[in-house]
Amino acid sequence: DQQVKQNSPSLSVQEGRISILNCDYTNSMFDYFLWYKKYPAEGPTFLISISSIKDKNEDGRFTVFLNKSAKHLSLHIVPSQPGDSAVYFCAASAFGNQFYFGTGTSLTVIP
């Protein structure tokens, strides 16, 4: 039972344009969400988080949007850079318990 879903396995974007990665979840009790970035042969690295009391969090080129009623979050990367090419995972947890991860979206930024 996949509680966190990333329905797009891959995404290609031109350098300088916006990348939008989407994530849907089913558990309305989730109250904390994270995005991780993973390069091949490395572990995922933390990118940005958002708590359910907010609907937006921004950190430099990265912005995460949370729509609680739709149980949907998205990560926007503007402008996209070739170094952003990686697999992106969203993750969610409820009440400080374990995180549930999506299946990942492979982003390719074309120079």
Place this chain on the structure above:
Amino acid sequence: KAGVTQTPRYLIKTRGQQVTLSCSPISGHRSVSWYQQTPGQGLQFLFEYFSETQRNKGNFPGRFSGRQFSNSRSEMNVSTLELGDSALYLCASSRSGGDGYTFGSGTRLTVV
């Protein structure tokens, strides 16, 4: 500060064997979680240990087990290996478990 260290990085085992993977968390982190990553399945939660106690467990068979030592280092054991156990096993540590993880580079297990 040193990151999360997983050993070994690569492992090849045959079906039926058992394997033990090791994880040393960041100093001061008491929560250690283990995940299995396979293509198309994302990161599947195995279990979490906090202060030497298993606090959460995912939906994996009993062949998958773990433990945590008093210095917060953790080991994961898989017995009676199956071909489908081939995956990247990731360990992640955090101070309390609910505040986000720092991942290790993983152990790539291949079962032949």
